[in-house]
Amino acid sequence: MESRIIASNLADLYRQAAEKYESLPAFATRHKALDWNPVSFREIYEQGMDLAAGLIEIGVKAREHVGLFSDNRLEWMLADYAIQLSGSVNTPRGADVTDEELIYIINHAKIRVAFVENDALQKKILRLRPELPDLREIILLSSKSEALEGVRPLKEIAAIGTWQRKNGDKRVNDRMNAIRPDDLFTLIYTSGTTGKPKGVMLTHSNMMSQMEVIPIELTCTDRVLSILPIWHIFERVFEVYTICCGTCTYYTSIRTLGEDLKYVEPTFMGSAPRLWESLHQRILENVRSAHPVRRALFHIAYFLGHYYQESIFYLTNNDLQLKPESMIKRGVLRAAHALRLLVLLPWYGFFNAAVLESVRQSAGGSIKATVSGGGALPLEIDKFFNYIGIPVLEGYGLTETSPVIAVRTEDKLVNGTVGPPVADTEVRIVDLETEEVLYPNEKYPYDGRGMRGEIWVRGPQVMKGYYREPEITRKVLLEGGWFRTGDLGMMTFNDSLKILGRSKSTIVLSNGENLEPEPLEMQLRQSRYIEQCMVVGQDQKFVGALIVPKLDVFQEENIQAESLAELSENPKAKRIIRDEIKQMLSAGNGIKNFEQVRDFRLLSNNFKVGEELTNLFKLKRHVVEQKYEKNIRDMFHPKEVKV
Amino acid sequence: MDIQTQLLYPIDQILLALMIFVIMFGMGGSLTVDDFKAVARRPRGVLIGFLSQFGVMPLIALGLAVVLNLPPAFAIALILIGCLPGGTTSNMFAYFARGSVALSISMTTASTLLALLMMPILLELYTTGFTRQITEAMVAAGADSSAEFVIPTLNIISSLVLVLVPVAGGMVLRRYSPGWAKTAEDTAGFVAIIVILYLLGTAFIRHSNLFLETPWQVYFSAISVGLLGFLFGYWVSRLFGVQPLFQRAISLETGIQNGPVSFAIILLSFPEPSIQNQMLWLAILYSTFIVMTSSFITLYLRKRGKFDWEVHRNTVVHNRLFGEEYVTDYPQGFLPPRIAHDPSQGTSPSQKR
Numbered sequence: 001m002e003s004r005i006i007a008s009n010l011a012d013l014y015r016q017a018a019e020k021y022e023s024l025p026a027f028a029t030r031h032k033a034l035d036w037n038p039v040s041f042r043e044i045y046e047q048g049m050d051l052a053a054g055l056i057e058i059g060v061k062a063r064e065h066v067g068l069f070s071d072n073r074l075e076w077m078l079a080d081y082a083i084q085l086s087g088s089v090n091t092p093r094g095a096d097v098t099d100e101e102l103i104y105i106i107n108h109a110k111i112r113v114a115f116v117e118n119d120a121l122q123k124k125i126l127r128l129r130p131e132l133p134d135l136r137e138i139i140l141l142s143s144k145s146e147a148l149e150g151v152r153p154l155k156e157i158a159a160i161g162t163w164q165r166k167n168g169d170k171r172v173n174d175r176m177n178a179i180r181p182d183d184l185f186t187l188i189y190t191s192g193t194t195g196k197p198k199g200v201m202l203t204h205s206n207m208m209s210q211m212e213v214i215p216i217e218l219t220c221t222d223r224v225l226s227i228l229p230i231w232h233i234f235e236r237v238f239e240v241y242t243i244c245c246g247t248c249t250y251y252t253s254i255r256t257l258g259e260d261l262k263y264v265e266p267t268f269m270g271s272a273p274r275l276w277e278s279l280h281q282r283i284l285e286n287v288r289s290a291h292p293v294r295r296a297l298f299h300i301a302y303f304l305g306h307y308y309q310e311s312i313f314y315l316t317n318n319d320l321q322l323k324p325e326s327m328i329k330r331g332v333l334r335a336a337h338a339l340r341l342l343v344l345l346p347w348y349g350f351f352n353a354a355v356l357e358s359v360r361q362s363a364g365g366s367i368k369a370t371v372s373g374g375g376a377l378p379l380e381i382d383k384f385f386n387y388i389g390i391p392v393l394e395g396y397g398l399t400e401t402s403p404v405i406a407v408r409t410e411d412k413l414v415n416g417t418v419g420p421p422v423a424d425t426e427v428r429i430v431d432l433e434t435e436e437v438l439y440p441n442e443k444y445p446y447d448g449r450g451m452r453g454e455i456w457v458r459g460p461q462v463m464k465g466y467y468r469e470p471e472i473t474r475k476v477l478l479e480g481g482w483f484r485t486g487d488l489g490m491m492t493f494n495d496s497l498k499i500l501g502r503s504k505s506t507i508v509l510s511n512g513e514n515l516e517p518e519p520l521e522m523q524l525r526q527s528r529y530i531e532q533c534m535v536v537g538q539d540q541k542f543v544g545a546l547i548v549p550k551l552d553v554f555q556e557e558n559i560q561a562e563s564l565a566e567l568s569e570n571p572k573a574k575r576i577i578r579d580e581i582k583q584m585l586s587a588g589n590g591i592k593n594f595e596q597v598r599d600f601r602l603l604s605n606n607f608k609v610g611e612e613l614t615n616l617f618k619l620k621r622h623v624v625e626q627k628y629e630k631n632i633r634d635m636f637h638p639k640e641v642k643v
Numbered sequence: 644m645d646i647q648t649q650l651l652y653p654i655d656q657i658l659l660a661l662m663i664f665v666i667m668f669g670m671g672g673s674l675t676v677d678d679f680k681a682v683a684r685r686p687r688g689v690l691i692g693f694l695s696q697f698g699v700m701p702l703i704a705l706g707l708a709v710v711l712n713l714p715p716a717f718a719i720a721l722i723l724i725g726c727l728p729g730g731t732t733s734n735m736f737a738y739f740a741r742g743s744v745a746l747s748i749s750m751t752t753a754s755t756l757l758a759l760l761m762m763p764i765l766l767e768l769y770t771t772g773f774t775r776q777i778t779e780a781m782v783a784a785g786a787d788s789s790a791e792f793v794i795p796t797l798n799i800i801s802s803l804v805l806v807l808v809p810v811a812g813g814m815v816l817r818r819y820s821p822g823w824a825k826t827a828e829d830t831a832g833f834v835a836i837i838v839i840l841y842l843l844g845t846a847f848i849r850h851s852n853l854f855l856e857t858p859w860q861v862y863f864s865a866i867s868v869g870l871l872g873f874l875f876g877y878w879v880s881r882l883f884g885v886q887p888l889f890q891r892a893i894s895l896e897t898g899i900q901n902g903p904v905s906f907a908i909i910l911l912s913f914p915e916p917s918i919q920n921q922m923l924w925l926a927i928l929y930s931t932f933i934v935m936t937s938s939f940i941t942l943y944l945r946k947r948g949k950f951d952w953e954v955h956r957n958t959v960v961h962n963r964l965f966g967e968e969y970v971t972d973y974p975q976g977f978l979p980p981r982i983a984h985d986p987s988q989g990t991s992p993s994q995k996r
Contacts, residue, residue, distance in 0.1 A: 023972045028964065036964035220973055221953040223960060246974070265960050267953070297833075349938060350836060353735055354829045366956060523656045 003219075004211065004244045009204035010084045010185045011176045013211070013244060018045035021246040028250045029074050033259050039074060040245070047158065048081025050590060052172045054161030055086045058137055060113050062175055065187055067106060067114030069121055071095045072251055074232045075141040075154060077239070079115045087175035091199075092231035095121060096610045101130060104197055105189050106132050109467065115154075119145035126150060145405045181205035187618045188233060190399050191551040199467030206402040207458035210237050211244050213235070213422040215409045216371065216393065218245035218268060223366075225252050225266035227275065227613050233403045234395075235372045238270040265366040273377040274617045276392065278523065279363055283388075287360065292419040298359070301351035305387040306615055309350040311337040312618055313415070320416040321493035324446055350355070356388050369393050369410060376499055378522040379416050386415055394418050396499055398485055400463045400476070405455075405485075407495045417496035425459035427497060429490060430484065439491050446493060452500060455489040456482045475551070488516070505621060507537050515543065515595050521619075523589060524597075527580045529553055532607045534624050535597065536632055542598040543634045546628055548606055565604035574602065601631040650850070654929040655842065656910065662838040663903040667806050669831025670731040671813020672824035674752060680750045688893070691883050692750040695876045697761045701725040703871045705769045711717075711860040715773040715780070719766075719794075720922035721864050723908065724929050726765040727900035728754035732832060736899060736937050737929045740944035741952040742891030747966070752895045755810065758904070759803050768985050770794055798912035835903070839930050845925070859925070865928035866936065872898030873940050887951045887980045891944045899937050902930035954978065 001636055005020060007013035013127045017171050020039045025038035060066060067084050070076050071094050073459050085092045087176040093101065093107050095117045102125065106114065112134055122140055125149060129135065138151045165172070189197040214237075218224070224242050226249050229237035234545070242249050246267075252260040260266075287298050313319045314337045325333075360367070373395040385392045391410055396418035397403030405427065408419030421427045429439035431455045439448030462483045463475035488500040501516035517535035524533045524545065532548040551564055554573055561567035581600065585591045607613050612624050625632065651659065682689050687780045708718035729751040737747035741796025761946040817824035847972025873902060909922045954973075961971050 022974065024974070025961070025965070025971075034963060038961075038965050219953075220672065220977055221950075221957040223957065263954060263960075263963060291822060293830065297829060346836075346934075353739055354832055357739075373970050478971055555951070 005240075006212065007208060007244075008181060009179045009183070010207055010240065011087070011179055013208075013240070014048065014081055014084060015047055015176070017243050017246070018042045021029060021347055022177045023222065024246055025248040026243060027074055027077060028248055030251065030260070033256070033263055038248070041246070044074075044078060044081060046087050049167060049172055050161035051082035051154070051158045052085035052161065052175070053164040053169055054157035054159070055082055055088070055113065056156065056171050056175065057160050057164055057169075058113070059086050060086055060179060063183060064088045064113075065091045065109040065111050067109070067111040068092040068093065068162055068231070069097055069102070069125075070115060070117030070141055070231075072142065072226060073117070073237075074251070075117075079139075079141065079154075084185060084191055084395055085176060087183070089178050089187050091189070092236075093189060094229050094231055094615060096615075097121075098610070099124070101189070101197060103128055103131050105199075106135055108197075109189075112136050113139070113437055115139045116151075118142045121149045122148055131546065134624060142559065154347075156544050159392075162391055162558060179204060181208070182464075184464070186233075186236075187230070198469060198472060200399045200466040201467050202399075202402045202465055206463065207237065207240065208425065210402055210404055211241060213461075214241055214404060214423060215407060216241075216268075216369075217424060218247045220246040222247045222267040223264055223582075224249045224268045224270070225257075225260060225264055226250065226254050226270070227254070227257060227441060228270060228272060234397070234614060234616075235398045237403060238371070238551055261363065266370050267366045269367065269370045271370055271372055271615050273381070276377060276381050276385065279386055281528070283359060283362060294355075297351070297355050301355035302387060304344055304348045305356060305389065307340060308344045309387050311341040313413075315341065316411075317414060317494050317515050318414045319494075320414055320498075322450060322490075322498070324493055352389065359388050360390055362598060371395055371407065373397065373407075376522065378526060380526055382415050386413070388579070396460060396497060397461075398487075400483060401459075401485075402461045402463065404461065405457050406514065406529075406559060408496070412496065414492065414494060414496040417492055417498045419496050421457075421497060422459075425457065425461065427491070428456040428458075429453040430456050431504045432485075432488075437475065449491045449495075452488060454492045455485045455487050455497070455499075457485060458482050507535070507543070508535055509540060509542070515592075520545075520585065520595060520597065522589070523580065523584050523591070527584050529580050534619055534621065536625065536635075540636045543595060544632070545581070545597045546603055546631060547599040547600050549573060549577060563604070564602075564606065566600035568604045570580050577602065580619050599635050601628075601635050603628065605629065616642055650846065650853075650923055651842075655845065658838055658841070659906055659910070662834055663806060663907050664809050665827075666731070666831045666833045666903045668809040668813040668816075669828045669834075670751075670755075671810035671815075672817050672827040672831075673731060673734065674748070674810070674814050675817060676814070678748050678752050680869070682753050682983075685746065685749055688743070688746045688769050688885060688889050689749050689753050690745070691880050691885060691889075692893045692896055693753065693757070695752070695879045695893055696729060696754050697726070697757070697765065699875045699879055700872050700897055700900075703766050703875060704838055704868055705870070707864045707868055708773070709787075711864055713860055713864060715776040716921035717861055717864070717920045717925050718773045719918075720905075720909070720925040721868060723766065723905055723922070724761045724768050724868060724900055724902075724926065726758075726769075727902075727904055728758040728762075729896045730901040730903075731828075732835075732934075732937070733896045733899040735832070736895045736941045738890045740891045740895055740941040740946040741888070742893075742895060742944070743888045744892070746889055746892040747779070749894055749920070750892070755807070755901070759800060761805075762803065763794075763799055765795050766799065767796065768867075785915060792918075795912045799908050802908045802911040803904065805848055805911070806904055835930075836934070839927065839934075842927050842930060846924075857928075861925060864927065865925060866932045869898045869900075869903045869930065869933045870940075871938050872900075875937070887948060888955060894942065894944065895937060898940070899933060900929075902926060905929075 005013055005016045007016050021041040023040045023042060025320050026044055028036045028038045030036050058427045061557055066088050068090055079092050091111060093105060114135060116125055116138060122138060125138055139157055140147045140151050140153050145429055183204055184201050185207055186202050192199060216534065224247055226239065230236055239249055251535060252265045266297045287295055315334060367390060369391045370392045377392065377394050381395065382392055390415055390554065393408045395407035397405045402436065404422055405425060406418045406421045408414065411477045417524055428437050429448060429451060430634050431438055432454055438451040438453045442449040444451065457482045490498050492498055497520040505517055507515055508515055520535045521533050524530050529550055529637060530547055531550045535543060536546065537543040549567055551567055554567055558573055559570060561570055567573050577600065581597050585597055609615055612620055614620060658959045703724060708721050733751060734744055734747045738744045774792050774794060781792060812826065813827060816827065827852060873894050877890055877894035880893040903924045909926060911917060913919045913922055949983065960970055961969050
């Protein structure tokens with residue numbers, strides 16, 4: 001029943017959606033748990049047209065960059081409709097934008113008209129106004145607070161537009177018709193994990209190519225819960241995709257997520273790994289506190305689910321294939337797996353129905369599948385959800401590739417990978433030093449599958465370049481249209497892409513050993529005692545870790561500590577963490593000897609989004625290194641020599 | 644055929660009794676007084692279900708017994724199975740088949756109570772021919788000429804009452820500790836599978852020739868009584884024009900009978916060893932096959948009902964969040980004509996779990 005819209009540009013897509021889906025709900029905003037407000041495809045389009053006419057009237061030109069500083073809300077989407085319909089370019093950033101970023105973005109992108117979300121932001125932008133010579137108009141999205149002097153409320157612009165359209169103003173339609181596939185639809189400034197923000201130029205054809213290749217089926221009867229920041233490309237593309245399919249997006253928040261999962265019964269969700277980690281923890285806590293009988297039933301069910309799904313994966317050729325296997329070996333193992341499957345099937349059937357279903361209910365009962373992106377999903381958690389019957393479709397991409405490069409589909413669900421590259425997209429694995437193409441290369445056995453290197457991509461989703469940064473653009477956007485992602489990866493033997501870490505975050509120890517910190521950190525974060533951590537050791541003799549312990553877990557275990565600072569001095573806590581690290585990073589978990597974390601420091605503060613973490617909870621390594629320089633130095637060069 | 648050796652040893656009988664207790668207790672654990680009230684609020688669906696369960700199903704059993712020319716004891720057992728109330732597992736299957744769980748629970752509840760009245764009447768009505776055959780056989784075998792095989796109606800009623808006691812116990816538990824009641828409910832299904840497999844396994848070891856000696860008609864009837872129940876349940880409810888959600892629930896409810904109740908009745912009401920053994924054997928076979936057939940039917944119904952169900956859930960969520968009067972207006976051609984006029988598929992009961 002799926003029928004997505006094929007459009008030539010984003011404005012055209014919005015128009016077609018209004019015509020096709022008319023009064024179906026497009027977005028829903030929450031007032032109370034059981035009181036939501038729907039906005040139909042037609043309504044948001046007409047409001048967007050009014051606002052677009054208003055923008056044109058106050059002087060927004062075609063292809064001009066319009067700022068949009070706000071978090072997820074309906075008005076964000078409305079502003080985006082208006083920007084696209086007026087043929088201009090959306091330059092978004094979240095409400096937590098810092099002064100420096102705001103100044104940099106507005107001046108660098110030459111923004112003349114900017115939307116701001118709320119009272120705090122309008123005050124901030126007015127305060128910085130002297131440093132923003134080009135800025136002419138500020139428009140306030142929220143209707144909850146009064147617009148200050150020099151700021152116009154959204155309603156005013158919309159009213160101007162309504163009046164204009166009533167009097168026969170057709171400029172919006174002319175603008176829409178004049179949009180070329182090569183025009184930008186957005187200019188996204190990425191803070192990235194290093195350096196100053198870069199403006200990624202994405203075109204309408206970038207976006208439209210994504211609409212065609214996303215291998216996920218959505219229809220008018222699906223419900224999508226939105227929780228990731230909309231100004232990030234992953235959520236952005238996903239929301240446009242829901243418009244494309246006539247699916248309604250429900251805006252939720254961390255605070256209300258539990259409730260919303262229950263009442264909205266989402267059938268699909270885009271989410272970051274962090275969400276899965278916390279959901280995983282929550283399920284395990286529930287199991288721990290359940291009746292002993294039910295706990296035992298869960299363990300039996302999970303055991304059965306584990307072996308049942310593994311056999312299914314093997315038989316459908318969806319097991320993680322990092323090494324080549326001979327046909328004979330595979331044939332024998334296939335028979336063994338088929339036999340195991342047959343034996344397990346009735347038992348699995350029963351336990352799936354009686355136990356696992358209620359576990360799935362706690363994660364929102366109707367979820368068919370979810371997409372995870374914006375960071376690597378720990379393998380354990382990935383497997384956990386697949387074993388209990390919630391397929392997680394992990395994807396991979398960057399802002400520069402708008403964003404999807406590869407994504408797992410339900411037919412090709414290889415745990416531990418990000419799935420096969422999407423249609424029309426070529427992927428290369430390139431040697432880091434020699435830049436020799438390792439995959440695909442006939443010279444090597446299996447065309448170079450299984451070889452590690454940097455991932456290069458070519459396809460319709462690759463950005464036009466960084467705005468006003470030809471130097472940096474040339475470094476990543478190579479001749480022939482290849483884009484170097486800066487990520488390490490390999491192609492598995494069943495043609496799924498496996499990500500092995502950022503090439504830049506690789507730690508080189510003083511003995512020359514290379515290691516990727518991410519997998520270790522992921523492993524450590526599995527511990528119920530560890531909230532956050534970062535592995536360090538560049539140019540050192542051994543690997544160390546900075547760890548933010550989970551205060552409440554320690555308190556539950558009767559360790560007296562009022563704060564993280566106090567806890568970080570507690571010898572008992574240190575001992576627990578030490579044991580925990582040993583257990584988490586045992587050789588049995590595939591950790592090599594030199595990768596063992598030999599020492600650690602407990603930090604007295606949490607990592608905060610916007611400081612140590614990006615908005616998608618990725619570590620900004622250089623920030624952490626700077627901030628905790630003392631701890632790191634102390635760890636590697638202690639004042640007192642340990643006996 | 645005649646099963647001469649003892650099919651069940653005393654230990655098995657104790658196990659079986661324990662299983663019946665645990666299952667009926669678990670069934671009680673899944674019920675609340677509100678479920679009984681819900682029956683009154685939803686009489687139409689339950690009435691059609693009633694017709695299907697006590698009208699069609701016994702006739703299917705009788706028809707099979709006559710057409711296959713089953714030996715009388717098997718025939719009586721088959722009809723007994725046909726007249727049983729609905730089993731608790733039907734609720735779980737209805738859930739996975741995307742049927743109305745609320746209706747399934749209502750039907751199980753109603754039929755369990757009504758069985759007290761309906762089973763004696765139906766058995767009396769449909770088994771007369773077969774009891775006469777047994778009597779004749781007994782006389783021919785040289786028994787006392789005054790000997791007569793009759794359906795022990797009073798015994799049946801008292802066994803039914805007996806199995807309802809743990810149901811009441813389960814309901815009381817549910818009232819005071821929903822957590823434990825849920826545990827009891829989950830455990831019940833597991834225990835049932837274990838005991839049935841145990842009985843099959845021991846039968847296989849002790850009387851391996853039993854499987855070979857059993858005529859194909861008996862296997863055939865044990866399998867097809869459930870399958871035909873699903874089929875007729877589906878079509879009867881469809882003829883009455885109830886919504887797909889209810890069709891799936893009624894279909895499963897009709898085919899899935901409360902096996903443990905039949906064990907209780909057979910053990911308590913038919914003491915004659917040869918007859919008891921034959922009847923028990925058929926009941927064991929039915930209980931085994933019904934798990935498999937209903938699993939397949941559930942998968943089939945689940946697949947078939949996917950679209951209806953998604954439309955239905957979407958409507959339910961829209962009405963829950965946007966207000967009762969909100970009407971979801973799908974694009975032309977999106978809904979098939981079958982549900983186009985009523986996307987909500989009528990007065991859909993909200994899901995129980």
